[in-house]
Amino acid sequence: MRQEIASLIRLQELDLKILELDRQREELPAALRAAEAELAEKKSRLEEISRRLEEIDLKRRAEEEELEEEMQRLRKTQTRLMQIRGTREYQALLREMEEIKRANKEREENLLKLMEEQEKLKQEKEALEKEIAEVEKRVAEERTRYEALCGELEAEKKKHLEERTRLLQEIPQTLLRRYEFIRERKGGLAIVAVENGTCGGCHMHIPPQLFNELQRDDKYYECPLCRRLIYYKKIYFPEPEEAEEAPAEE
Numbered sequence: 635m636r637q638e639i640a641s642l643i644r645l646q647e648l649d650l651k652i653l654e655l656d657r658q659r660e661e662l663p664a665a666l667r668a669a670e671a672e673l674a675e676k677k678s679r680l681e682e683i684s685r686r687l688e689e690i691d692l693k694r695r696a697e698e699e700e701l702e703e704e705m706q707r708l709r710k711t712q713t714r715l716m717q718i719r720g721t722r723e724y725q726a727l728l729r730e731m732e733e734i735k736r737a738n739k740e741r742e743e744n745l746l747k748l749m750e751e752q753e754k755l756k757q758e759k760e761a762l763e764k765e766i767a768e769v770e771k772r773v774a775e776e777r778t779r780y781e782a783l784c785g786e787l788e789a790e791k792k793k794h795l796e797e798r799t800r801l802l803q804e805i806p807q808t809l810l811r812r813y814e815f816i817r818e819r820k821g822g823l824a825i826v827a828v829e830n831g832t833c834g835g836c837h838m839h840i841p842p843q844l845f846n847e848l849q850r851d852d853k854y855y856e857c858p859l860c861r862r863l864i865y866y867k868k869i870y871f872p873e874p875e876e877a878e879e880a881p882a883e884e
Contacts, residue, residue: 636851639825639865641804642813646825648798653822655791659784666776673769676762683759690752694745701741708734809854816862826857827867834867836860 662670711731718724802810817824826834831845838859840848848855848866857864 635853636869638805638809639851639854640870641801642809642825642863643865643870645798645801645805645813646817646823648794648801649817649822652791652794652798655787655794659787663776663780663783666773666780669769669773669776673766673773676766676769680759680762680766683755683762687752687755687759690748690755694748694752697741697745697748701738701745704734704738704741708738812854813863820860820862823862825863825865827871828857828864829867833857833860833862833864835862835864840864 708731711727711734715724715727715731718727805813813824820835823835828834828840828845828848831839831842833840835857836859838857840857840859844855844858848864849869851866851869855864856862
């Protein structure tokens with residue numbers, strides 16, 4: 635029976651290692667995660683700038699077309715003004731010309747503001763595109779490292795799985811089913827050591843009578859509190875004997 639428990643202990647070690655390898659693989663490295671987040675943020679800003687530049691371009695065209703139309707209207711009004719003899723109509727055309735000039739001045743000011751904003755956004759876009767290229771390069775490098783790490787983890791996991799397959803043949807099916815049943819319900823930890831009367835799973839003291847029986851190592855035992863399989867640690871992991879003191883030199 636001791637060999638069966640020893641095999642079960644080793645199986646538990648392998649299963650915990652496999653769980654840890656899976657966790658490491660599923661968890662993206664912090665550097666890659668940060669680089670991807672930075673890249674997403676910069677691309678989002680680039681999209682905003684591109685949309686704004688499109689809006690400005692449309693507004694500029696509309697303002698320029700309106701300005702050109704009003705300039706033509708102003709020229710026609712000026713021509714009409716030279717042909718007018720009546721004072722009242724003359725004054726009305728003068729007011730119309732002043733209104734056109736005032737509106738055109740506002741359009742010119744709006745155009746200037748749009749052009750200034752457009753120029754700033756173009757500069758920001760150019761700088762941002764360079765930054766994105768650099769971050770994309772960093773993301774690619776980090777992902778390559780991560781994929782290499784995944785390859786190493788997968789190779790290590792494969793070795794553990796091969797050993798696990800061999801180990802299963804050494805454990806009775808009834809005990810194995812019991813182990814798997816507990817492992818599924820206890821976060822992957824089905825068999826634990828008892829040291830100084832304390833369960834290694836729930837960290838609670840087991841009853842003294844059970845602790846005494848456990849040291850006989852004559853059957854399978856389980857913790858009455860967490861229901862995990864338990865074994866006496868000193869039997870399967872004996873403490874190294876104290877080294878003999880070296881003789882004193884004469």
